Amino acid sequence: MNKSRKKIDLLKEMEKYSHSIEIGRFKLIAINSELEREVQREQFYHELAHILRHAGRQIMMPKAFRELQEWDANNFTRYAALPLHMLREFNLNDDNIIDQLSEEFKVTKGLCEYRLERIYANLINIRK
Numbered sequence: 001m002n003k004s005r006k007k008i009d010l011l012k013e014m015e016k017y018s019h020s021i022e023i024g025r026f027k028l029i030a031i032n033s034e035l036e037r038e039v040q041r042e043q044f045y046h047e048l049a050h051i052l053r054h055a056g057r058q059i060m061m062p063k064a065f066r067e068l069q070e071w072d073a074n075n076f077t078r079y080a081a082l083p084l085h086m087l088r089e090f091n092l093n094d095d096n097i098i099d100q101l102s103e104e105f106k107v108t109k110g111l112c113e114y115r116l117e118r119i120y121a122n123l124i125n126i127r128k
């Protein structure tokens, strides 16, 4: 396979996955537009976390460090997508709270559920 063919294959592969690239002052976030809008939004926050908070190329780093960055980016996504000060506007005990949050913040129900679980867990820890 020639070099230009390999480059085209690589670009086609990259199109499938959302990713961020940082080269000096040049920063880029690419999102797969074929995904559901809610998933695109979450992946944008994930990639934004990498741009704002992480340095280095993951492909060059040890697995444990890469996993730590992924954990951090996923955690950042939850806080950025559903900021606590905005959640205070909602009745978190409402039976339809997950649907409401998903609709209002345009993120998946799964992300809303996880965020609320973490808030409840923190409240329990505060009360102990």
Ligand SMILES: [Zn+2]
Pocket (backbone or CB within 6 Å): 046, 050, 069, 070, 073
């Ligand atoms: Zn990532």
